[in-house]
Amino acid sequence: MRASAFHISTIKEAPNDAEIASHQLMIRAGMIRKLAGGIYNYMPLGLRTIRKIENIIREEMNAAGALELLMPVVQPAELWQESGRWEKYGPELLRIKDRHGRDFILQPTSEEVITDIARNEIKSWRQLPVNFYHIQTKFRDERRPRFGVMRGREFTMKDAYSFDRDVDGAMQSYQAMFDAYHKIFTRLGLNFRAVAADTGSIGGSSSHEFQVIADIGEDLIVYDPRTDYAANIELAAAPCLIEKRAAAGQDLCKVHTPGAATCEEVKNLLSIDLSRTVKSIVLATEPADSDPQIWLLLLRGDHDLNEIKVGKLAGFEEGFRFATEDEIKEHFGSPPGYLGPVGLDDRVKVIADLTVANMNDFVCGANEAPYHLQGVNWGRDLPEPLLVADIRNVVAGDPTPDGKGVLNIQRGIEVGHVFYLGTKYSEALKATYLDETGKPAFMEMGCYGIGVTRIVGAAIEQNHDERGIIWPRAIAPFEVAVCGLGWGKSDAVRETATKLYEELKSQGVDVILDDRDLRPGVMFAEWELIGVPIRITVGDRGLANGQVEVLGRRESNAELVDLPDVVARVAAKLSSRVT
Structure with a gap:
């Protein structure tokens, strides 16, 4: 290729809406040009890198035994209604109508369509296992598209779907894809970690994310530098930091705390350590045919709530929200900032984090402004919590799962994700096969995605300097x-x-x-x-x-x-x- 015959169109300055290095450099280097919010033209230089990424993915997927096909960008609503995701997916799902008024969507992913293919094409156990994949345009109507190709609305993704006879077979398919992903990201020349993760809106159980290590990453990765343990902070187990609850050592005392509506302000006013305070978070669930249920969640003052963990607790499976100020005043008699678990009636259900459940002599709100209670102890001053559970985010320095080290935290950009789905979609869409005895059985499924265009941005975030991009050889234009x-x-x-x-x-x-x-x-x-x-x-x-x-x-x-x-x-x- 001669440069005089190639379209090279670099610019000195990036537009003001380009917030991060990859977005700025891709525009300046002439790799992309913005068409609309979160939608880009991929110019010849950028497309060369994308095609190299696709080729590496295709080679490793084929080597792992997956079969390439191609599914449409536009999908009929009926399939999504069968799976239940037509209502559940939310506003990111772009719904459209054709000239006859029939409902369709622009695909964000293809679980429904591939399951429809499987139920029509796979009849016998002799046809299993099988793994289909495609590399195709996706669309997710992000509320706030940003960071260029890192959080765009239209993007390219490789998604693969395995079908097996039983769980053991599905786990073998899962492992094959896990290994293939390691090979793919290694060949791409990226510094990455595979981390245990939550399955999110896709559903399923076993799940790993492949995270490119970068300071700009939106995800926090918890890892043990001594071992292979790594997990997304949403999934990382946060242990109890107090081995055994000590006996009460202080009398309960109500203290005047004007202007101290946060644990940090209470700590400064009372000259105590933040770890002696307990923060109160009020949530509401809405059971069918009944009034909202109010929950009080208790965390140590230096810890943060993990909403993913909360969503998996009994009573929260159908969703939750933060309580309104009126609901808080009705149930606690106090404005936010001075809430606590002492003196509550039975209408409020209390959940304590593992560490809070073993605290003694702690400080919490008095349910009266502007006061807090000091020297609070379980059993003496308030009943034991209804539920004790891990509901917080891990922090750097927490003990490792084996208790022999401490956890570190770093930022990462998710570029790949593998899920074990089980029969979530095969049951919903009645995708069965006939087993050796001639009886119908639901296919066990796995789902495996790689963000092709996102890899471009992630690679740049990891490889650049003040002069521009520094490509790994494998994906350089x-x-x-x-x-x-x-x-x-x-x-x-x-x-x-x-x-x-x-x-x-x-x-x-x-x-x-x-x-x-x-x-x-x-x-x-x-x-x-x-x-x-x-x-x-x-x-x-x-x-x-x-x-x-x-x-x-x-x-x-x-x-x-x-x-x-x-x-x-x-x-x-x-x-x-x-x-």
Whole structure:
């Protein structure tokens, strides 16, 4: 490829709505152009990277035995109504009507369609196991699309779906995809972790996310640096930090706390440690045919509520909300900020976090503004909680699951997710097969997704500097740029650069020849912004000594290489990078 025949359109400044490095650099490098909020044109440079990502995914999926097909972007509402997700999925599901008034959706994912295929195509146990996948456009109507391709509305995803006879077979399919994902992200040249995760709106039980490590990541990953343990903070178990509840050591005392409506303010006013305070969070559930049920959840003052964990508790499965101020005043007789578990009537159900349940002599709201209670103890001053459960987020320094170390926390960008679905969709859509005895049985399913376009943004977040993108070799739009200085003036430069270009191309190197006759500073800055792993500079000065400059994108100083050795040297440098 010659640069003069390729569309290279870099810009110096990113638009004001580009908040993070990947968004800014993809626009500046000419990889994407915004069409509408969360919807982008992928320009030739960006599409080259996307296609390389897709090829690696396709090779590893095929190697793992998955079969590629292609499902439509537009799906009929009937399938989503069968599964129950037509009502449950929420406003991210873009619902549309055709000219006849029939309901359709733009697919955010394809569980319903693939299950429909399976129930029509798979009749016998002899056809199982099977794993179908496709790489296709998805659409999720994000309320606030942001961060470019990281949180767009239209995107490309690889989704795969396995069908098995039983749970053991499904677990084997799950493991095969888990292993394939490790190979894919390793080949992409990314620093990643596989972490235990919540299954979210997809449903199912076993679940792992593949997270690219990056400071801008929206997810918090909890991990043990000594072992392979890693989990999304939504799922990570938060242990009780107090081995045994101590006996009461203080008398109950009501203290005046004007202006102290948070645990932090109470700590400062009373000169106590934040870990001696208990925060109160009031939630409401709405059982069918009855008034809202009010719940008081208690956390240590330095801990935060984990809503995912709460949603899995008995009584919260159908959803919950934060109580209104009127509901709080009705049940507690106090405005928010001064609430606590002492003196409540039976209408309020109390749930204590594991650590709170073992606290003694703690401080909480008095249900009267502006007062708090000091020296509060379970059993003496209030009944034991209705339920004791893990309802908090892990914090750095918490003990590891094996109790032999402490947990660390880092940020990550989710780029892949594997789920074991069980029979959630096969039962809803009646996808059965005939077993060896001729009896119908529901297929066991797994679901496996990779955010193709999101990987582009995640890779940049992990690999960039003040000059631009630094691509891993495997997904760089070009591996090598051959830059001729004084292209229009020097026959020697043109001949040598062209010869090197042809030699590298014959060796299978994805190389571009910059024949645009630009000033060196402009040319070099452009390729640094674009992030090509290796730049070869051909100029009359070096050619006078039979040499050219070879510079890796991560390197500060160019290496002078004799002409006969250039191709071998470039091959060696490329091999030293993750392929």
